[in-house]
Amino acid sequence: MSGGSGERRRAVVIGSGFGGLALGIRLQGLGVDTTIVEKQDGPGGRAAVREQDGFVFDMGPTVLTVPHFLEELFAIEPGRSGLAEPDFPADPYAPPTVSEDGSSGGPATRRYVRIVPIRPYYRIHFHDGTWFDYDGDPASTRAQIATLAPEDLDGYERFHAAAKEIFERGFLQLGYTHFGDLNTMLRIAPELVRLDAVRPLYSFVAKYLKSEKLRRVFSFEPLLIGGNPLRVPALYAMIHFVEKTWGVHFAMGGTGALVRGLVRKFEELGGTVRYDAEVDRIEVAGRGPHRRARGVTLRDGTRLDADLVASNADAVHTALRLLPEHARTPSETVRAHGRRQSMSLFVLYFGFRDDGRPLPLAHHSILLGRSYRELLRDVFDRKVLNDDVSQYLHVPTLTDPSLAPPGHHAAYTLVPVPNLTADVDWSLEGPRMADRLVAMLDDRGYVPGLRERIVTRSFVTPEHFDRNLNAWLGNGFGPEPILRQSAWLRTHNRHGGVRGLYMVGQGAQPGAGTPSVMMSAKMTARLVAQDLGLHDDANAYAAR
Numbered sequence: 404m405s406g407g408s409g410e411r412r413r414a415v416v417i418g419s420g421f422g423g424l425a426l427g428i429r430l431q432g433l434g435v436d437t438t439i440v441e442k443q444d445g446p447g448g449r450a451a452v453r454e455q456d457g458f459v460f461d462m463g464p465t466v467l468t469v470p471h472f473l474e475e476l477f478a479i480e481p482g483r484s485g486l487a488e489p490d491f492p493a494d495p496y497a498p499p500t501v502s503e504d505g506s507s508g509g510p511a512t513r514r515y516v517r518i519v520p521i522r523p524y525y526r527i528h529f530h531d532g533t534w535f536d537y538d539g540d541p542a543s544t545r546a547q548i549a550t551l552a553p554e555d556l557d558g559y560e561r562f563h564a565a566a567k568e569i570f571e572r573g574f575l576q577l578g579y580t581h582f583g584d585l586n587t588m589l590r591i592a593p594e595l596v597r598l599d600a601v602r603p604l605y606s607f608v609a610k611y612l613k614s615e616k617l618r619r620v621f622s623f624e625p626l627l628i629g630g631n632p633l634r635v636p637a638l639y640a641m642i643h644f645v646e647k648t649w650g651v652h653f654a655m656g657g658t659g660a661l662v663r664g665l666v667r668k669f670e671e672l673g674g675t676v677r678y679d680a681e682v683d684r685i686e687v688a689g690r691g692p693h694r695r696a697r698g699v700t701l702r703d704g705t706r707l708d709a710d711l712v713a714s715n716a717d718a719v720h721t722a723l724r725l726l727p728e729h730a731r732t733p734s735e736t737v738r739a740h741g742r743r744q745s746m747s748l749f750v751l752y753f754g755f756r757d758d759g760r761p762l763p764l765a766h767h768s769i770l771l772g773r774s775y776r777e778l779l780r781d782v783f784d785r786k787v788l789n790d791d792v793s794q795y796l797h798v799p800t801l802t803d804p805s806l807a808p809p810g811h812h813a814a815y816t817l818v819p820v821p822n823l824t825a826d827v828d829w830s831l832e833g834p835r836m837a838d839r840l841v842a843m844l845d846d847r848g849y850v851p852g853l854r855e856r857i858v859t860r861s862f863v864t865p866e867h868f869d870r871n872l873n874a875w876l877g878n879g880f881g882p883e884p885i886l887r888q889s890a891w892l893r894t895h896n897r898h899g900g901v902r903g904l905y906m907v908g909q910g911a912q913p914g915a916g917t918p919s920v921m922m923s924a925k926m927t928a929r930l931v932a933q934d935l936g937l938h939d940d941a942n943a944y945a946a947r
C-alpha cells in the first residue's frame with residue numbers, strides 16, 4: 404500500500420455478510436487494519452449455515468453468478484487490492500473456463516473453495532405439470548419455446564436483443580458507477596428511457612412474449628433479490644443476461660464453504676472477525692460539517708476506535724438505531740422512515756430419505772402457483788398470505804451429497820411473503836405454512852411421499868430477519884428495488900454528512916444479490932482509497 408500518512412489506518416466493518424467480508428478483504432489489501440464485528444455467532448449474515456440432525460442447510464443465497472467477482476476477491480494480496488484493475492474481462496462474453504475436475508472458479512478461488520457450474524440454471528415448473536429448463540443455451544431455449552409457445556420464437560429473439568443492450572449499458576458500462584450526486588443520475592436517465600429500462604419488467608417482457616408461461620420464465624428472476632416483477636424496472640432484465648453470460652454456479656460444501664473461504668482470505672490478510680459482537684452505536688465526533696466517525700461501541704460497552712467505519716448492516720437500522728441523533732440530518736431520518744422495504748421470506752429447511760425414486764427436480768427449481776400477478780399483488784401490495792404460493796426449491800444434494808447423511812437429501816423451499824408491515828401472526832402461521840408446504844410438495848409429486856420420508860425440518864419467518872439480522876420490518880433483501888430507491892436515490896456508499904462513514908451491502912448502491920453486494924464492496928473500497936489517498940503498490944502489479 405502506498406499513500407496516506409504512512410501510518411496504518413484502522414477500520415471497523417459492522418456485519419460479516421458477503422458485503423462486509425468483501426469490503427474487509429479489499430481494505431486489508433489496501434493496507435487498512437480491519438475488524439469486522441458481527442452480531443451473530445458465525446459469519447455470512449443471510450448466507451449463514453444451519454446444521455441440524457446431520458444435515459447442512461445454507462440458509463440464504465444458493466445461486467452463484469459472476470464467478471470472476473469471487474476470483475478478484477480471492478486474488479487480493481497485501482498491496483494489491485485490485486481496485487485499479489478493469490471490472491470485467493476484456494472479452495465479457497468469454498464463458499468461465501471449466502477445469503478438468505469440473506471446477507468453474509479461477510485459480511485463486513480454487514485455493515479456497517470449489518465452484519462448479521450448474522445446469523439447467525433453473526427448472527421452472529408450471530401449475531399444469533409442464534416445465535421449462537432454463538440453461539442459457541440458445542438452441543435448447545429456442546427448442547423449448549418452439550414446444551411451449553411457437554408463436555413467441557421471434558418475440559424471444561427481440562427480447563434477447565433488448566435485454567442484451569440493457570446488460571451492456573446497465574451492467575458492463577454503468578454497473579460500478581457510484582451515484583454520489585444527482586447529475587450522475589440525470590446524465591444516464593435519457594438513455595435508460597431510450598432502452599425502455601424504466602418500464603416495469605413484466606410489462607417489458609410482455610411487449611415481446613405472448614405466452615403467460617414465458618412471461619413468467621423471463622420475469623421471475625428479480626424475486627430472488629426482492630424485486631416485484633410487476634414493478635421492478637426492466638433494467639433488471641440484465642439478470643437474465645448475467646446468468647446467460649457467466650452461468651450459474653454452486654460452491655461444493657454449500658455457500659457456507661464459500662463464506663468460510665472469504666473469512667479465511669480476510670484473516671490471512673491480517674483482518675480480525677469478532678462474533679457475538681453487536682454494535683450498539685457508531686461513535687461520531689465533532690459537529691456540523693466536521694462530524695467524523697471515530698469507531699463503534701458494542702452492546703457490552705466495548706469501544707473500538709477506528710479511522711473509518713463501514714456498515715454492512717441494514718441501511719435503516721444503521722441510520723435510525725446506530726447513528727447518534729446529532730449525526731443525522733432531519734431529511735435522513737425522514738428518508739429512512741419512508742424507505743419501502745422489500746418483501747420477506749418464509750424458508751422451510753428439511754431433510755428427507757432418498758427412496759431410490761428419481762426426483763423430477765433440478766438443483767434449482769421454481770414451482771409456480773396457478774396465479775402470478777395476483778400472488779405478487781398479495782405479497783407486495785395487499786400484504787396478505789395467499790395459499791396459492793410460488794416457491795423456489797433448492798436441493799443441493801443433487802449436486803453435493805455430502806450435505807446430508809448417506810441415503811438422504813437436504814433441501815429448502817422458499818416462499819415470498821409480506822414483510823412485517825403485514826398483520827400476520829407468525830407463531831400460528833409459521834407451523835401452518837410448513838405443514839402446507841410439505842403436503843404440497845408431496846401431493847404435487849415434486850417429492851413423492853415426502854410426508855413419510857421427511858426426517859428433519861425447521862423454518863424461518865420474517866421475524867428471523869428482524870430479530871437476528873436487524874433487517875428493518877423483517878425485509879428479506881433490504882429496500883425494495885424500485886425506481887425511486889435506485890441509483891442516486893438509494894443509500895450512498897459514502898455517507899453524505901459524516902466523514903469516514905460508509906455503507907456497504909444490499910442496503911446501499913447498487914443493490915441486493917451476492918454479485919451486487921460484491922460490487923458494492925468494491926465501490927466502497929474505491930471511495931475509501933480516494934478519501935484516504937491510498938493506492939496499490941505499482942510493484943505489486945509489475946510482479947504479476
Ligand SMILES: Cc1cc2nc3c(=O)[nH]c(=O)nc-3n(C[C@H](O)[C@H](O)[C@H](O)COP(=O)(O)OP(=O)(O)OC[C@H]3O[C@@H](n4cnc5c(N)ncnc54)[C@H](O)[C@@H]3O)c2cc1C
Pocket residue numbers: 417418419420421422423440441442443446447448449450462463464465466467468627628680681682683715716717720748750817871872873879880907908909910915916917918920
Ligand atoms: C433466503 C435467501 C435466498 C437468497 N438467494 C440468493 C441467491 O440465490 N443468489 C443471490 O445472489 N442472492 C440471494 N439472496 C440475496 C443475498 O443473500 C443478499 O443480497 C446478500 O447475501 C446480502 O449480503 P449483505 O452483506 O448485504 O447483508 P447480510 O447478509 O444481511 O449481512 C449483514 C450482517 O450484518 C449483521 N448485523 C446487523 N446489524 C448488526 C449490528 N448492529 N452489529 C453487528 N452486526 C450486525 C447481520 O447479523 C448480518 O450478518 C438471497 C437472500 C435470502 C434471504
